[in-house]
Amino acid sequence: xxxxxxxxxxxxxxxxxxxxxxxxxxxxxxxxxxxxxxxxxxxxxxxxxxxxxxxxxxxxxxxxxxxxxxxxxxxxxxxxxxxxxxxxxxxxxxxxxxxxxxxxxxxxxxxxxxxxxxxxxxxxxxxxxxxxxxxxxxxxxxxxxxxxxxxxxxxxxxxxxxxxxxxxxxxxxxxxxxxxxxxxxxxxxxxxxxxxxxxxxxxxxxxxxxxxxxxxxxxxxxxxxxxxxxxxxxxxxxxxxxxxxxxxxxxxxxxxxxxxxxxxxxxxxxxxxxxxxxxxxxxxxxxxxxxxxxxxxxxxxxxxxxxxxxxxxxxxxxxxxxxxxxxxxxxxxxxxxxxxxxxxxxxxxxxxxxxxxxxxxxxxxxxxxxxxxxxxxxxxxxxxxxxxxxxxxxxxxxxxxxxxxxxxxxxxxxxxxxxxxxxxxxxxxxxxxxxxxxxxxxxxxxxxxxxxxxxxx
Ligand code: FRU
Numbered sequence: 001x002x003x004x005x006x007x008x009x010x011x012x013x014x015x016x017x018x019x020x021x022x023x024x025x026x027x028x029x030x031x032x033x034x035x036x037x038x039x040x041x042x043x044x045x046x047x048x049x050x051x052x053x054x055x056x057x058x059x060x061x062x063x064x065x066x067x068x069x070x071x072x073x074x075x076x077x078x079x080x081x082x083x084x085x086x087x088x089x090x091x092x093x094x095x096x097x098x099x100x101x102x103x104x105x106x107x108x109x110x111x112x113x114x115x116x117x118x119x120x121x122x123x124x125x126x127x128x129x130x131x132x133x134x135x136x137x138x139x140x141x142x143x144x145x146x147x148x149x150x151x152x153x154x155x156x157x158x159x160x161x162x163x164x165x166x167x168x169x170x171x172x173x174x175x176x177x178x179x180x181x182x183x184x185x186x187x188x189x190x191x192x193x194x195x196x197x198x199x200x201x202x203x204x205x206x207x208x209x210x211x212x213x214x215x216x217x218x219x220x221x222x223x224x225x226x227x228x229x230x231x232x233x234x235x236x237x238x239x240x241x242x243x244x245x246x247x248x249x250x251x252x253x254x255x256x257x258x259x260x261x262x263x264x265x266x267x268x269x270x271x272x273x274x275x276x277x278x279x280x281x282x283x284x285x286x287x288x289x290x291x292x293x294x295x296x297x298x299x300x301x302x303x304x305x306x307x308x309x310x311x312x313x314x315x316x317x318x319x320x321x322x323x324x325x326x327x328x329x330x331x332x333x334x335x336x337x338x339x340x341x342x343x344x345x346x347x348x349x350x351x352x353x354x355x356x357x358x359x360x361x362x363x364x365x366x367x368x369x370x371x372x373x374x375x376x377x378x379x380x381x382x383x384x385x386x387x388x389x390x391x392x393x394x395x396x397x398x399x400x401x402x403x404x405x406x407x408x409x410x411x412x413x414x415x416x417x418x419x420x421x422x423x424x425x426x427x428x429x430x431x432x433x434x435x436x437x438x439x440x441x442x443x444x445x446x447x448x449x450x451x452x453x454x455x456x457x
Pocket of ligand 1: 059060116143180224225
């Protein structure tokens, strides 16, 4: 085991590692030690462009929706502690998917149970009757995780204060552990459709978000936090396929007519984060996904927060030699954080040198294309954390986002993605480019410095 690896043992887990359902799994003991006195968002291990809660624990992204000019990010939150528990919906808003403002939590536990994962929709036609003065309501659909677990709704017309529906639950217990309703409006059949985790995934329909009828059961894709959405094939809006995803990011592709989802291919694994969910009502019609970037259960030493989200990423569905596959790349908006850029083209790199030795910044957005040449391995070392690149079809074409304790790697135009959380070695250089076993050729490399997304500097 080398120096770098030994540093990470016990601390780093891949965000995509397999996890069981049982919520108890998320309980952990916080490490002893005083909290930092550093100002908010300037704490040593605070992600600078990945969302984390001001204080305390978060897990799944919930209720991702665009409403009245703002993106809303609700999230599984423990308002009372830095470990999983007291599940409540935390809340943040953003004008641009990059700069988030955290607001007060909005949906608290009640006699029906704690508030587990779910989704949000804009009820444009006011089918629910919750609208006011011609304004469409924002409706959140969540799991009341009591005995038994049922599905409930809450609504808002200002995107700030939320009222629970007085006749909750709107869907009774289907089977033990049922949870994580994701609701969409299906325009061709003019109805709401809910996909729910019930051992596998079940579908329900509703005219008004209050009365739900079973449509289909046993869609086999994976466990927890299902999502269902249409995708244009190769950008052609006349060629639509439907995608179902599970919490792990695994997905199946097929057809959906408002009654039945017919799987055609998959499940395919993916590494998009955990409990992935896509935005409802995205104004540009993009399919944007956020996942929980699940880290070690204990908080980083001295940190008032625990856990973070992936960056928002745009999904596309493309034809590949192996068939249809989802691709995933960071949303364009993140480029607003870019500052100074260093560019290299057509350069040979040899073992023992570090082209990036002059760089001193801590946050980066790196784009590049490298040919392996005679080398054995090419990659980056980020503050001691090695990240080898994959060569696909004779090249490594990649985008890599480097945050304080987070690295997201998008390879082959987003065909493959990885998210990593690591414990930085403060004595190591901020960024190194390494090559072993021979020479490699940089076709192009752009290293953008990034600014923090928080109002800190
Ligand atoms: C996924 C999950 C969901 C559940 C939530 C509870 O991480 O287990 O199934 O709703 O977390 O926090």
